[in-house]
Amino acid sequence: MKSGLHDRRLPWLLLGGSILVCFGMWHWAEDIAAPANTAQALAEGRPIGNNSDLYPRWLGAREVLLYHRDPYSQAVTREIQTGFYGRPLDPLRGSDPTDKVAFAYPLYVVFFLAPTVTLPFRTVMELFRWLSLCAIALSVPLWMHAIGLRPRRLLIVSAMVLALSSFAAVQEFHMQNLTALVLLLVAASAASAVRGWPVLSGFLLALSTIKPQLSALFILWLVLWAVGRWKERRGLLWSLIATMALLVIAAEKISPHWIGKFITAAHEYQTYAADPSIVQALLPWFLAKIFSIALVAVLFVLAWRWRKTPAGSQDFAWGLAWASTVTLAIIPKLAAYNQLLLIPPLLVLVAERETISKAGFVPLTMAKSAFACQLWQWAAALILSSCSFLLPAARLKPAAELPLYTSLASWPITLLAVALATFYLASARPRTAAPA
Numbered sequence: 001m002k003s004g005l006h007d008r009r010l011p012w013l014l015l016g017g018s019i020l021v022c023f024g025m026w027h028w029a030e031d032i033a034a035p036a037n038t039a040q041a042l043a044e045g046r047p048i049g050n051n052s053d054l055y056p057r058w059l060g061a062r063e064v065l066l067y068h069r070d071p072y073s074q075a076v077t078r079e080i081q082t083g084f085y086g087r088p089l090d091p092l093r094g095s096d097p098t099d100k101v102a103f104a105y106p107l108y109v110v111f112f113l114a115p116t117v118t119l120p121f122r123t124v125m126e127l128f129r130w131l132s133l134c135a136i137a138l139s140v141p142l143w144m145h146a147i148g149l150r151p152r153r154l155l156i157v158s159a160m161v162l163a164l165s166s167f168a169a170v171q172e173f174h175m176q177n178l179t180a181l182v183l184l185l186v187a188a189s190a191a192s193a194v195r196g197w198p199v200l201s202g203f204l205l206a207l208s209t210i211k212p213q214l215s216a217l218f219i220l221w222l223v224l225w226a227v228g229r230w231k232e233r234r235g236l237l238w239s240l241i242a243t244m245a246l247l248v249i250a251a252e253k254i255s256p257h258w259i260g261k262f263i264t265a266a267h268e269y270q271t272y273a274a275d276p277s278i279v280q281a282l283l284p285w286f287l288a289k290i291f292s293i294a295l296v297a298v299l300f301v302l303a304w305r306w307r308k309t310p311a312g313s314q315d316f317a318w319g320l321a322w323a324s325t326v327t328l329a330i331i332p333k334l335a336a337y338n339q340l341l342l343i344p345p346l347l348v349l350v351a352e353r354e355t356i357s358k359a360g361f362v363p364l365t366m367a368k369s370a371f372a373c374q375l376w377q378w379a380a381a382l383i384l385s386s387c388s389f390l391l392p393a394a395r396l397k398p399a400a401e402l403p404l405y406t407s408l409a410s411w412p413i414t415l416l417a418v419a420l421a422t423f424y425l426a427s428a429r430p431r432t433a434a435p436a
Helices: 002-044 054-066 074-085 107-116 121-147 153-164 167-175 179-195 198-210 212-228 230-254 258-272 278-282 285-305 314-330 336-351 361-388 393-399 407-425
Strands: none
Touching: 002 153, 002 167, 002 361, 054 074, 054 107, 054 121, 107 198, 107 230, 121 153, 121 167, 121 179, 121 314, 121 336, 153 336, 167 179, 167 336, 179 198, 179 212, 179 336, 198 212, 198 230, 212 230, 212 285, 212 314, 230 258, 278 285, 278 314, 278 407, 285 314, 314 336, 314 407, 336 361, 336 407, 361 393, 361 407
């Protein structure tokens, strides 16, 4: 009786705990971290405008769709800087940022923003903030479906709340980057493949290329998987190719020769806005290059080995986890919103928890460490939020970044956890069974 009562209460306790840590994270971000960052920016003389990553894409879309201007041009870039920073950047001011915030996306991103180009940007920004949070929350059950994880509804809701409790979600809300939208499209594509809808899967995968650096390795995995059983899955590849062709041709119609301009803009972006990748941040330049190439090669080998695996199987789930963690390791951007890529590998580790617990000390320790990094962020934010009701904000300023101390470590630890679990469990688990 007690055991059954405990089983019924546990989902509710998890939901209550997730709501509590969600409050702690957002209260810390809004009342402690944000004021501290603003004060630091003002002290350093950095310009402050709308600071929205959406603004360069939105203004570029408005200019090309309404006024037929080249969004990659220097004139449009200066207008973007005026809105983003409050004024154009001055190269003679040493305190000015180096990021030009130019339009550096594939031109067909404007089709996503077309319904908003006649609206005031303030309205667009507020709408997109909440749409980003909805995208993050909705991606969780889609990832679960893609990897074969079928928990109870309350546990799904708890997982959605926990995803919204991450600092990645907080930064996505404030920055309005397109990462949440792209990962929703990738998750929906993977879930469609599991449902047996390859044409829809390929269509969604093509749309995710508005941020190709995020979706490229997922495309590699799903294309090789489609090739593995060509007669059954060829719709995915044909749909991907057809949709990409339509996007490129439609973009060419509204702005001829945009591909060369995009390549130039993307190359210049690497010189003024790109960060070192997580691998480059941890290793010397030469070793980082070798290790990055090795990671992609390992992903390719595993994807080729798993290409015939059924959709929703354990190998299919590990393929998604590998694509996600390798992307995190090699993309040249350390922005916290990219940590949304941790959602699929962490869900796979949850799905495989019973088997990992039998695989040995090292895989189990790394899997626990991956979750410990997330728990630290939630616990530290909740503690600081609680303290803010008793202490003035100035007293908490020195500890304002405490929840972020494990942010850098969470990426390589999750990568190691996935790698160790994959190789330790390769011979121990059935190839076709879905996670319980």
